[in-house]
Every structure is written in structure tokens, then in C-alpha cells.
Amino acid sequence: MNAAYDRLxxxxxxxATINEAAAVLGWDAATMMPAGGGAARGDQLAVLAGxxxxxxxxxxxxxxxxxxxxxxxxxxxWNSANLRLMRHAHTRAGAVPADLVEAQARANSSCxxxxxxxRRTGDFAMVRDALARVIGLVREQAAALAPVLGLSPxxxxxxxxxxxxxxxxxxxxxxxxxxxxxDALPRAExxxxxxxxxxxxxxxxxxxxxxALCRRMSGRAGxxxxxxxxxxxxxxxxxxxxxxxxxxxRYDENDFAQSLMGVMHETGHALYERxxxxxxxxxxxxxxxxxxxxxxxxxxxxxxxxxxxxxxxAMAVELAASFGADxxxxxxxxxxxxxxxxxxxxxxxxxxxxxPAHVILRFRLEQALxxxxxxxxxxxxxxxxxxxxxxxxxxxxxxxxxxQDIHWYDGAVGYFPSYTLGAMAAAxxxxxxxxxxxxxxxxxxxxDLTPLVGWLRRHVHGMASRHGFNDLLRAATGKPLDPAxxxxxxxxxYLT
Amino acid sequence: MNAAYDRLxxxxxxxATINEAAAVLGWDAATMMPAGGGAARGDQLAVLAGxxxxxxxxxxxxxxxxxxxxxxxxxxxWNSANLRLMRHAHTRAGAVPADLVEAQARANSSCxxxxxxxRRTGDFAMVRDALARVIGLVREQAAALAPVLGLSPxxxxxxxxxxxxxxxxxxxxxxxxxxxxxDALPRAExxxxxxxxxxxxxxxxxxxxxxALCRRMSGRAGxxxxxxxxxxxxxxxxxxxxxxxxxxxRYDENDFAQSLMGVMHETGHALYERxxxxxxxxxxxxxxxxxxxxxxxxxxxxxxxxxxxxxxxAMAVELAASFGADxxxxxxxxxxxxxxxxxxxxxxxxxxxxxPAHVILRFRLEQALxxxxxxxxxxxxxxxxxxxxxxxxxxxxxxxxxxQDIHWYDGAVGYFPSYTLGAMAAAxxxxxxxxxxxxxxxxxxxxDLTPLVGWLRRHVHGMASRHGFNDLLRAATGKPLDPAxxxxxxxxxYLT
Numbered sequence: 001m002n003a004a005y006d007r008l009x010x011x012x013x014x015x016a017t018i019n020e021a022a023a024v025l026g027w028d029a030a031t032m033m034p035a036g037g038g039a040a041r042g043d044q045l046a047v048l049a050g051x052x053x054x055x056x057x058x059x060x061x062x063x064x065x066x067x068x069x070x071x072x073x074x075x076x077x078w079n080s081a082n083l084r085l086m087r088h089a090h091t092r093a094g095a096v097p098a099d100l101v102e103a104q105a106r107a108n109s110s111c112x113x114x115x116x117x118x119r120r121t122g123d124f125a126m127v128r129d130a131l132a133r134v135i136g137l138v139r140e141q142a143a144a145l146a147p148v149l150g151l152s153p154x155x156x157x158x159x160x161x162x163x164x165x166x167x168x169x170x171x172x173x174x175x176x177x178x179x180x181x182x183d184a185l186p187r188a189e190x191x192x193x194x195x196x197x198x199x200x201x202x203x204x205x206x207x208x209x210x211x212a213l214c215r216r217m218s219g220r221a222g223x224x225x226x227x228x229x230x231x232x233x234x235x236x237x238x239x240x241x242x243x244x245x246x247x248x249x250r251y252d253e254n255d256f257a258q259s260l261m262g263v264m265h266e267t268g269h270a271l272y273e274r275x276x277x278x279x280x281x282x283x284x285x286x287x288x289x290x291x292x293x294x295x296x297x298x299x300x301x302x303x304x305x306x307x308x309x310x311x312x313x314a315m316a317v318e319l320a321a322s323f324g325a326d327x328x329x330x331x332x333x334x335x336x337x338x339x340x341x342x343x344x345x346x347x348x349x350x351x352x353x354x355x356p357a358h359v360i361l362r363f364r365l366e367q368a369l370x371x372x373x374x375x376x377x378x379x380x381x382x383x384x385x386x387x388x389x390x391x392x393x394x395x396x397x398x399x400x401x402x403x404q405d406i407h408w409y410d411g412a413v414g415y416f417p418s419y420t421l422g423a424m425a426a427a428x429x430x431x432x433x434x435x436x437x438x439x440x441x442x443x444x445x446x447x448d449l450t451p452l453v454g455w456l457r458r459h460v461h462g463m464a465s466r467h468g469f470n471d472l473l474r475a476a477t478g479k480p481l482d483p484a485x486x487x488x489x490x491x492x493x494y495l496t
Numbered sequence: 497m498n499a500a501y502d503r504l505x506x507x508x509x510x511x512a513t514i515n516e517a518a519a520v521l522g523w524d525a526a527t528m529m530p531a532g533g534g535a536a537r538g539d540q541l542a543v544l545a546g547x548x549x550x551x552x553x554x555x556x557x558x559x560x561x562x563x564x565x566x567x568x569x570x571x572x573x574w575n576s577a578n579l580r581l582m583r584h585a586h587t588r589a590g591a592v593p594a595d596l597v598e599a600q601a602r603a604n605s606s607c608x609x610x611x612x613x614x615r616r617t618g619d620f621a622m623v624r625d626a627l628a629r630v631i632g633l634v635r636e637q638a639a640a641l642a643p644v645l646g647l648s649p650x651x652x653x654x655x656x657x658x659x660x661x662x663x664x665x666x667x668x669x670x671x672x673x674x675x676x677x678x679d680a681l682p683r684a685e686x687x688x689x690x691x692x693x694x695x696x697x698x699x700x701x702x703x704x705x706x707x708a709l710c711r712r713m714s715g716r717a718g719x720x721x722x723x724x725x726x727x728x729x730x731x732x733x734x735x736x737x738x739x740x741x742x743x744x745x746r747y748d749e750n751d752f753a754q755s756l757m758g759v760m761h762e763t764g765h766a767l768y769e770r771x772x773x774x775x776x777x778x779x780x781x782x783x784x785x786x787x788x789x790x791x792x793x794x795x796x797x798x799x800x801x802x803x804x805x806x807x808x809x810a811m812a813v814e815l816a817a818s819f820g821a822d823x824x825x826x827x828x829x830x831x832x833x834x835x836x837x838x839x840x841x842x843x844x845x846x847x848x849x850x851x852p853a854h855v856i857l858r859f860r861l862e863q864a865l866x867x868x869x870x871x872x873x874x875x876x877x878x879x880x881x882x883x884x885x886x887x888x889x890x891x892x893x894x895x896x897x898x899x900q901d902i903h904w905y906d907g908a909v910g911y912f913p914s915y916t917l918g919a920m921a922a923a924x925x926x927x928x929x930x931x932x933x934x935x936x937x938x939x940x941x942x943x944d945l946t947p948l949v950g951w952l953r954r955h956v957h958g959m960a961s962r963h964g965f966n967d968l969l970r971a972a973t974g975k976p977l978d979p980a981x982x983x984x985x986x987x988x989x990y991l992t
Contacts, residue, residue: 014543017536017539017540017543018540018543018544018547020536020539020540021517021518021521021540021543021544022517024520024521024524024540025517025520025521028520028524032528032725033740034721034722034723034724034725034740035722036720036722036723036739036740037723037736037737037739037740039739040513040516040737040738040739040740041740043513043516044513044514044516044517044520047510047513047514047517048514048517051514051547224532225530226530226531226532227530227532227533228530229528229530240533241533241536242536243532243533243535243536244529244530244532244533244536244537
């Protein structure tokens with residue numbers, strides 16, 4: 001038994017090491033690679049993905065899983081959880097036929113290319129057939145996964161991004177949020193309108209000075225230069241590997257906040273990777289607990305900690321040190337500037353109160369696409385109806401409507417709920433950290449995130465995938481996901 | 497038959513693609529990686545090396561080789577050469593037992609670490625036992641390779657760096673060079689002493705200006721930004737992949753020549769990779785023809801072209817544009833500055849006339865180490881004796897003697913001859929290019945290397961591994977390696 005389990009851990013470590021190589025190559029493609037290297041890089045990543053997949057689906061893996069499971073009672077809790085996650089990964093990998101995987105890779109890549117042009121021109125019709133093909137294949141994928149996972153087709157897709165939570169958990173939470181928002185948003189807007197408008201700091205903010213500031217603040221959050229990099233890319237992300245984590249941002253010389261808050265967001269992701277338990281490195285149980293859990297760690301840093309009043313006061317001092325004195329760098333003004341609510345069309349630009357509305361819309365539409373209740377041709381109309389119902393606005397074009405996000409056009413269905421589950425979990429974790437750390441605000445007032453990060457390391461980072469999403473929250477906060485902490489946070493921040 | 501050959505090309509392409517991934521990760525480790533990522537990177541490279549090796553030694557490879565060879569007459573010349581190179585790679589990979597490969601990897605890595613400290617302190621005794629272990633394993637490796645390759649033990653090591661040339665080819669060439677040098681070096685020194693000393697340009701030369709100059713000159717040699725990068729590293733190298741080639745340098749603000757000539761050297765390597773035939777990308781026959789061939793391409797650019805009088809005149813204009821007018825930037829002065837001979841202790845700092853003496857010393861010593869005629873404990877004495885005999889100088893410490901190069905301490909035995917074979921081939925190719933291109937000097941006078949590179953593309957780069965070293969030279973220049981072109985070049989440059 002132990003021998004079989006040992007072989008499995010070696011095999012999964014090999015697979016994780018291959019995936020680490022792919023992660024660094026992916027980072028390189030987004031930050032360093034000359035354009036002419038793109039075709040070869042695609043081949044390299046495809047070969048590595050194939051090699052990792054072959055490790056997972058090898059006949060020996062199935063045999064060793066069965067043998068190890070027969071003796072599972074000899075394993076401790078962590079290794080037992082590890083074995084279950086190995087089985088889960090093996091089940092998912094084996095459920096979808098290779099030719100479907102390949103057809104999806106081709107369809108997604110082709111659709112994504114067409115989408116770039118369709119979004120630019122606002123021409124949904126251009127990408128409609130390609131998207132229909134992608135969604136058709138996603139439905140086949142979900143149909144293949146559902147029976148072996150014992151989940152609904154949509155939940156089997158969600159499971160690929162965040163294990164342990166499904167549409168039945170999410171739907172009532174989102175419905176309640178919609179009710180909250182209907183009342184809260186107009187009140188927040190009215191309060192905001194009654195207060196002084198924020199003073200906009202005057203740039204230009206030299207990119208080099210922004211970068212130095214970002215490094216300083218990220219370092220004070222606990223991200224070590226010895227184990228990380230900060231570079232530039234068109235789309236900011238956190239990549240790399242746990243001992244060599246790589247975050248990116250972009251610099252707008254007219255707006256220091258985009259890079260600074262973006263870097264703190266990615267720093268939250270990076271700190272999660274840095275805090276994963278070394279004893280289970282390269283094992284399934286040693287990985288981050290999923291996309292919603294990951295987003296909770298970026299948002300607890302960016303939204304909960306860095307937009308708090310004490311942190312903004314400290315940030316005001318840092319901004320003046322970086323860019324020279326300006327009345328706009330005053331904590332209260334920064335709060336007005338960085339905590340504005342508003343009804344926009346674009347998810348990634350949304351404030352924390354309206355962001356969930358964008359997610360709720362996508363969650364409902366993608367469920368309907370998977371069930372077949374919505375056909376792709378009807379997507380633009382359904383999108384605009386949803387925006388009117390949720391936020392009372394109508395996108396003037398599909399570019400800022402159903403064409404704005406890459407996800408569906410690249411075959412990623414079931415991912416969107418993670419953003420808002422993460423925001424809610426972040427508020428819940430912050431409330432628990434605040435109870436546990438009476439001096440939290442004093443540290444935030446020094447731009448020092450290390451007490452908070454220390455707490456997160458014990459209760460979230462260090463727990464890795466030992467628990468599913470709700471059990472992770474239960475162990476850390478005493479209860480499963482409870483959106484009341486999020487609405488309470490919004491109420492304090494925007495409605496008082 | 498064709499099916500077997502097709503499976504082989506697919507398998508070798510997969511292996512090459514894995515090696516491409518490793519090449520980018522190796523570049524990243526030297527240029528970008530934070531120190532804390534080192535351990536994980538070592539694992540990643542080891543796993544990729546293992547996966548590539550597994551492709552090569554899989555039982556199906558042996559079966560397909562036998563089947564394809566039985567029908568080889570149906571293949572054209574290129575594919576036939578490709579099949580022979582597949583067999584050669586398979587034979588080499590299968591000849592050395594896995595436990596010896598592993599023991600060598602461990603011993604090399606351990607010795608190399610000790611060597612860094614031994615070199616710093618000049619304490620050969622510190623690394624003696626570790627080196628003896630490395631050399632002992634190299635002798636085992638050579639003994640395993642020799643019978644299956646049908647080569648002598650030392651030649652079987654040389655074969656790993658440059659196929660198609662052995663000690664019996666090299667020894668008389670080197671012996672003749674020693675005779676040439678005994679006469680030529682004192683004459684060159686006397687001529688040099690009788691002429692004005694070079695005026696040293698006064699720095700500092702800002703690193704950013706040096707980098708811009710390097711990019712400009714490299715670009716005018718034909719290296720495309722779309723398919724290349726220039727970065728910094730402690731030890732300059734050319735890495736990456738043929739469509740994404742990555743060169744590095746370091747900048748000394750007191751000396752513009754180190755980075756500029758270094759970048760032109762690496763540009764020569766890079767242009768070779770860029771000029772390999774796309775039709776045989778990722779196939780053995782589509783790779784560079786070996787280390788001596790590769791060095792011929794860096795040296796024809798750095799030594800033959802960029803140190804030519806017309807190029808130096810053009811470089812003078814570029815230097816003034818980068819760093820401001822200075823009488824020192826005059827072609828004739830640059831020639832005195834960049835074409836000085838002298839008897840030094842350090843190979844990598846040597847001029848082109850004395851460099852072969854450093855290589856001859858190493859070639860003789862490493863043959864004696866492999867044959868057992870020289871024991872590691874006697875290396876420092878043998879080294880110093882050799883330096884006295886070849887150059888008439890005695891290293892004041894082993895730091896600038898037998899500890900100066902990493903090669904042996906990292907298990908690389910049989911590599912050194914490639915440097916001088918490359919220098920000689922570069923002179924031979926330049927003489928042929930000059931015959932073929934009557935306007936070559938006019939282009940060099942514009943710092944335009946593209947006519948020369950075009951000729952090299954047709955006769956060297958585009959031929960890839962279609963021929964062995966001597967046949968490559970024969971096809972390009974009408975004769976196998978002929979050191980007379982090199983000594984003629986030195987005679988014109990240093991003795992007239």
C-alpha cells in the first residue's frame with residue numbers, strides 16, 4: 001500500500017514539476033518572449049501539457065490508486081486528502097476523451113482569435129458560430145464529466161476551477177446579493193454624491209517611480225525579492241511557481257492607482273503561493289484550494305486591507321514620498337478616489353459593490369448556455385436584458401457587453417462565480433482576522449500587512465487543499481461561506 | 497519503412513521541443529530567476545532531461561530505427577543523414593548506464609561547487625579529490641562509449657561536442673601551430689612594440705548607451721528583434737531556440753569593448769541558429785553541426801569581420817555617435833586597441849594568436865587525464881610546465897592556472913579543441929567568402945554584415961548537420977580543415 005502511495009506521490013511530483021516548467025514558459029511568453037517565438041512556444045507548452053497528462057492517465061496510476069485506496073486507513077489526514085485529490089484529478093483527466101480535449105483546444109484557440117477582432121469592431125455576428133462551436137464542445141465536456149463526478153453538468157465545469165461548491169450553493173447567495181444591491185447601490189450613490197468629489201492627483205507619474213513604489217509596498221506586504229519578480233505585461237497576472245512567483249502589472253503614467261492596486265492584488269495571489277506548505281510541495285493537497293480561494297487572497301489584500309482607512313493613510317505618505325507632496329495624497333481623499341461606486345459596463349473596471357452584479361449576470365447566462373436554455377445567437381440580447389435588470393444600464397455596443405471578457409470565447413465556463421465567491425470569502429476572512437488580531441489596524445496604519453498575512457498563512461495558505469472551499473472557511477472563521485460579512489463590509493464602507 | 501521514419505521524426509521533434517523548453521528555462525535561470533527559485537529550477541531541468549532521454553531510449557525508438565534503416569535507400573540525402581544522426585544519438589544515449597549518468601551529474605555538480613571556492617582561494621588541494629572523482633567517472637563514460645562508437649575513449653568524448661573530428665586530426669594541426677607560434681609570437685610582439693601604443697578611450701561608458709550600441713550593431717549584422725533578445729548575465733552566452741534566440745552580455749562602464757565585441761561574438765552564434773533550415777527544425781540534421789562549427793560562426797563575426805580594418809573604421813563612427821567624439825575612436829587606433837597580442841595566463845582574455853596555445857595545453861592535458869598518463873594530483877605542475885613551454889610564462893597561482901576554467905570541474909572533457917578548430921574554420925570560411933564576395937570590404941566598411949551572413953547562411957547555417965565538420969568545410973570552401981588560412985590571416989594581421 002505505502003509503496004503504491006509513494007509511487008503516486010513521485011508521479012504527481014513529476015507532473016507538478018512539468019507544470020512548473022510550463023508556468024515559467026507561460027510567464028516568459030507574456031513578458032519576455034519576442035513575437036517570433038510564439039509558434040515554437042505554443043508547441044513547447046502543448047508537449048509539456050501532453051507529458052503531464054500522460055503521467056496522470058498512465059495505466060500504472062490507476063493501479064496504484066486502487067492499491068493505495070485499499071490501505072487508505074494507514075494514511076494521516078493530509079495524505080488521505082492528498083490521495084482523494086489524486087483520484088479526483090485522475091477521474092477528471094480520464095473522463096474526457098482525448099479527441100474531445102483536442103477538438104476543444106483547437107476550437108478555443110480559433111474562437112479566441114476571432115473574438116479579438118470581433119471585440120475590437122463590436123461585431124458579435126463575426127464570432128457567433130465559433131462561440132457556438134466552443135459552447136457545443138463545452139456541453140459535451142460537461143456531459144462527459146457529470147456522471148463520473150456525480151455532479152450536474154454545470155457543476156462539473158465549476159469543479160474544474162473551484163472544487164467543493166456548486167450552483168446550488170451559489171444561486172441563493174447571488175439572489176440575496178441582488179436584493180441587497182437593489183437597495184444598497186442607490187443609497188451608496190446618493191451618499192457619495194452628497195460628499196465632496198475626490199481631488200484627482202496630477203501626473204505624470206513616472207513609470208520607474210510607480211514601479212519602485214509597487215516594489216516597496218509589495219515588499220512590506222511580505223513578498224520576498226529572493227522568491228519573486230515584478231515585471232510588465234499587457235494583462236497583469238500572477239504566475240511562476242511557489243518558490244519563484246512572478247507578478248506583472250502595467251504602468252499608466254496618468255494613473256498611479258492602476259499599477260499600485262493591481263500589484264497589491266497580485267501580491268495577494270503571490271503570498272498564497274509563497275505560503276503553501278513546503279512539506280506537500282508538488283502534491284495535489286499542497287496546491288492552492290481553488291480559484292475562489294485564490295481570489296479571496298488577492299482581494300483580502302487589495303480590497304479589504306489596502307483600501308482600509310489606516311492603510312490609505314499610510315499609502316498617502318508613501319505616495320508623497322514617491323511623487324512629491326500633493327493635497328490629493330491625503331487618506332480621506334484617497335478613500336474617496338479608490339472607493340467609488342458606479343454603474344459601469346465593464347467587469348474588470350467595476351467597484352467592489354457592483355462587481356458581483358457583473359458576475360451574477362455571467363453565472364446565470366453560462367448556466368443557461370450549458371443547459372441549452374440559451375442559444376449563442378440570443379446571447380447579446382440576454383446580456384443587455386440582464387445588465388438592465390441588475391444595474392439599470394444598457395451597453396451601447398457588444399464590445400462593452402457580451403464581447404468584453406475572453407473567458408467563454410476561450411472555453412472557460414464555470415469560472416466567473418469564483419470572483420465573487422472570493423470577494424465574499426475575503427470579507428469573511430478579514431472579519432475573523434480582525435477578531436483574532438486586535439492590533440491589525442495599527443499595523444495597517446504602517447502599511448505593514450505581515451500580521452494579516454501571518455494569520456492568513458496559518459489559516460488559509462498553510463492549509464492548501466487540505467479542505468474544500470467551505471471547510472476551509474469553516475476551519476478559519478467558524479462557518480462556511482456566509483455572505484453577511486461581505487454585505488456588512490460594504491455597508492460600513494459605503495452606506496455609513 | 498516510411499511509417500517508421502515518420503514516427504522517428506515525430507519522436508525526435510518531441511524530444512527537441514522538450515529541449516527547447518529546457519533551453520528557455522536555462523536562459524531564465526541565468527538572467528531572470530530570483531535566487532530562491534534555484535532548487536525548483538534544478539528539478540524542472542532534471543525532469544525535462546529525463547523526459548527527453550526517455551524519448552530517445554524508448555524501445556519503440558530502437559525498433560523504428562531498425563525498420564527505417566532497412567529501407568534507407570528510399571530516403572533523400574537530407575533524410576538519410578537525419579536517420580544516421582538519429583541512430584548516432586540513440587547509440588550514445590544507450591551506451592552509458594543510467595547509474596553512471598546519475599553519478600556523473602552528482603559528482604559534476606558537487607565538484608563544480610567546490611571548484612568555485614577553490615578558484616577563489618587558489619587552493620587546488622581543496623578540489624583535488626572531487627576532480628579525481630569527476631575524471632574517474634569521465635573515464636568510465638569514455639570506456640562505455642568507445643566500443644559502441646568505434647572511437648578511442650578520448651575521441652568518443654570529443655564526439656559529444658563535435659562529431660566527425662578526432663584527436664588524430666587535431667594533434668598534427670596543433671603541433672604545427674605550436675611551431676608557427678614559436679616564431680610568430682616574438683615577431684608580432686616586436687612589431688607591436690615598435691608601433692605607437694593605442695590611445696585608451698576615456699569612460700565612463702554608460703551601460704544604457706553601450707546596450708543601445710550593441711543592439712544597433714547586432715541588428716546591422718542581421719539579427720532580428722522579432723526573433724531575439726539581448727539581456728545581461730554574469731557569463732555571456734547564446735541560448736534560447738532558433739526562432740527565439742537569446743544572447744547575453746555584461747557591461748563594464750570603463751570598457752565599451754567587452755560588451756560590444758562580446759555581443760558581436762554571441763550574435764555570430766545567434767545568426768547560426770536563426771539560419772538553420774526551417775524544413776528540418778527539431779530534427780537532428782537540422783541542428784548546428786557541432787561546437788567547433790558553432791564557434792566558427794561566432795569567431796567569423798567577432799574576429800574576422802568585426803576586427804577587420806573596414807569594419808573598425810565604421811565602428812569608429814558608431815562609437816563617436818554613442819559616446820561623443822574622441823580621437824581614440826579612429827579606425828587605426830581601434831585596430832591597435834582591439835588587435836593586441838600578448839602572453840597572458842587566462843584563456844578567455846587571450847588574443848587570437850595566443851588563444852590556441854591555451855587550447856593546445858588543455859587538449860594535451862585532458863587526453864593524458866583520460867588515458868591515465870596524468871593523475872589529477874599532478875595537474876598543477878603539468879599545467880605550469882605546459883604554459884612555460886607554449887607561452888614562456890608561469891602562472892603565479894592555480895587561480896590563473898589550472899583552476900581558471902569550469903569545464904573539467906563540471907565534467908566537460910573533449911570540448912576545448914572546439915574553440916581553436918572554430919577559429920581556424922572561421923579564417924578558412926572568411927577566405928572563401930572573400931573570394932565569393934568581391935564587395936565584402938565595402939559592406940564591412942558600412943558595418944553591414946549581411947552579405948557575409950548571407951553567404952554563411954547558404955554555405956554553413958542552411959547546411960545544418962547535413963555534413964560532418966570536415967565535409968561542411970569541404971562543401972563551403974573546397975577543402976577540409978586547413979589551418980593555413982588561419983596562420984595566413986594572423987600573418988597579414990600581426991606580422992606585416
